[in-house]
Amino acid sequence: MRIVVPKEHAPGERRVAMSPSAISRLASDEMQFVVESGAGLAASHSDEEYREVGAEIVADPKQLFDGADVVVKVNGPVKRDDGTDEVELIPSGALLIGQLQPHANAETLERLAERGVTSFSMELMPRTTLAQRMDSLSAFSTVAGYNAVLRGAAASSKFFPMLTTAAGTIAPANVFIIGAGVAGLQAIATARRLGAVVEAFDIRPAAKEQVQSLGASFVEWQGSEDTETEGGYAKEVSEEEQEHERQLLAEHIAKSDVVITTALVPGRKAPVLITADMVEGMRPGSVIVDLAAPAGGNCELTEPGETVVRNGVLVMGPQDLAAAVPLHGSQMYGKVLSNLLNYLVDDEGQLVIDLENDITGACVVTHDGTVRYES
Numbered sequence: 001m002r003i004v005v006p007k008e009h010a011p012g013e014r015r016v017a018m019s020p021s022a023i024s025r026l027a028s029d030e031m032q033f034v035v036e037s038g039a040g041l042a043a044s045h046s047d048e049e050y051r052e053v054g055a056e057i058v059a060d061p062k063q064l065f066d067g068a069d070v071v072v073k074v075n076g077p078v079k080r081d082d083g084t085d086e087v088e089l090i091p092s093g094a095l096l097i098g099q100l101q102p103h104a105n106a107e108t109l110e111r112l113a114e115r116g117v118t119s120f121s122m123e124l125m126p127r128t129t130l131a132q133r134m135d136s137l138s139a140f141s142t143v144a145g146y147n148a149v150l151r152g153a154a155a156s157s158k159f160f161p162m163l164t165t166a167a168g169t170i171a172p173a174n175v176f177i178i179g180a181g182v183a184g185l186q187a188i189a190t191a192r193r194l195g196a197v198v199e200a201f202d203i204r205p206a207a208k209e210q211v212q213s214l215g216a217s218f219v220e221w222q223g224s225e226d227t228e229t230e231g232g233y234a235k236e237v238s239e240e241e242q243e244h245e246r247q248l249l250a251e252h253i254a255k256s257d258v259v260i261t262t263a264l265v266p267g268r269k270a271p272v273l274i275t276a277d278m279v280e281g282m283r284p285g286s287v288i289v290d291l292a293a294p295a296g297g298n299c300e301l302t303e304p305g306e307t308v309v310r311n312g313v314l315v316m317g318p319q320d321l322a323a324a325v326p327l328h329g330s331q332m333y334g335k336v337l338s339n340l341l342n343y344l345v346d347d348e349g350q351l352v353i354d355l356e357n358d359i360t361g362a363c364v365v366t367h368d369g370t371v372r373y374e375s
């Protein structure tokens with residue numbers, strides 16, 4: 001089986017789908033890896049490192065994709081810098097695996113289906129215990145939560161830790177994390193490591209213990225107890241309860257130097273938990289980093305991809321947080337992909353696309369000439 005790892009061509013992308021360590025776990029007579037020259041450079045991996053684990057390095061894109069059985073990517077197919085179109089390069093009958101954002105790429109899915117490519121969208125991975133080791137969203141939420149705190153700290157007008165210096169004692173910063181899922185918990189841990197005093201909130205009661213175990217205090221919620229699905233995910237709260245929540249959060253937001261928001265409900269627009277008035281109630285120089293920006297944002301003022309300044313308060317809506325830390329991000333994604341490839345290959349080393357399988361059935365968005373994805 002020929003598994004191709006192209007260089008990513010999306011603007012600003014520095015990750016690579018498979019790190020040398022992920023390839024070393026799988027490379028064998030049955031699984032041969034072909035890596036585009038320079039694919040790993042921005043994630044700190046040279047061509048030489050890939051050669052050392054048995055990968056073939058190819059520079060010419062046509063030669064690279066030629067004969068591919070599997071193409072593994074971080075993002076979906078794009079137009080390359082030289083004008084070539086990756087959809088046209090992927091051979092008919094091949095399996096494409098990546099974060100394909102199927103909700104936003106209907107035309108690409110149509111074209112992949114027409115070419116007879118089977119496309120596997122990593123974002124659709126069911127969040128079950130079995131699938132956990134193949135869950136790229138959790139891996140990248142970890143990166144995003146960590147990076148959000150670093151961005152907030154860099155933009156803040158204050159130190160995070162308490163400092164005792166000859167020029168006086170400096171009190172630690174107050175950081176408030178809203179939403180304590182994978183990204184929120186990583187944000188709490190990172191802010192604590194930087195020495196801030198951290199508070200956190202989530203509507204799921206189960207989050208309380210996790211927040212406290214990281215050394216943050218939990219803001220108690222007196223609203224509905226029915227906030228969690230059987231699978232452990234948040235349910236959407238009613239508009240009335242959201243208002244109650246905003247009132248609860250307002251005083252904590254007002255005294256915070258940095259607020260990191262991560263509140264999301266799968267498949268829904270992000271709840272608006274911070275109004276313009278609440279931003280105006282914050283001290284100038286304070287910062288909001290809205291991780292929910294790509295889903296509309298948790299702050300009324302958030303502009304996805306922009307930083308808005310209101311009364312001296314910075315409202316940041318970054319959309320590239322998960323793409324930071326490219327070496328470790330690629331390492332985690334590579335591990336997830338190697339687990340997935342192991343899962344999809346049978347004892348005889350053959351790739352099996354079984355649409356009756358819970359994982360394959362959920363993630364395959366094009367197959368046999370048709371688009372299976374329904375938004």
Ligand SMILES: NC(=O)c1ccc[n+]([C@@H]2O[C@H](COP(=O)([O-])OP(=O)(O)OC[C@H]3O[C@@H](n4cnc5c(N)ncnc54)[C@H](O)[C@@H]3O)[C@@H](O)[C@H]2O)c1
Pocket residue numbers: 126127128129131132135138141178179180181182183184201202203204207232233234235237245262263264265266271273
């Ligand atoms: N494969 C798996 O089994 C798997 C994978 C990832 C996460 N999980 C679990 O799923 C849960 C959610 O994690 P996630 O990172 O995917 O979440 P997510 O990214 O979907 O959402 C982030 C957080 O926002 C919270 N939230 C939603 N609405 C809110 C509101 N109005 N106010 C405040 N907070 C709000 C959610 O409860 C969640 O904790 C956690 O318990 C996590 O451990 C399981």
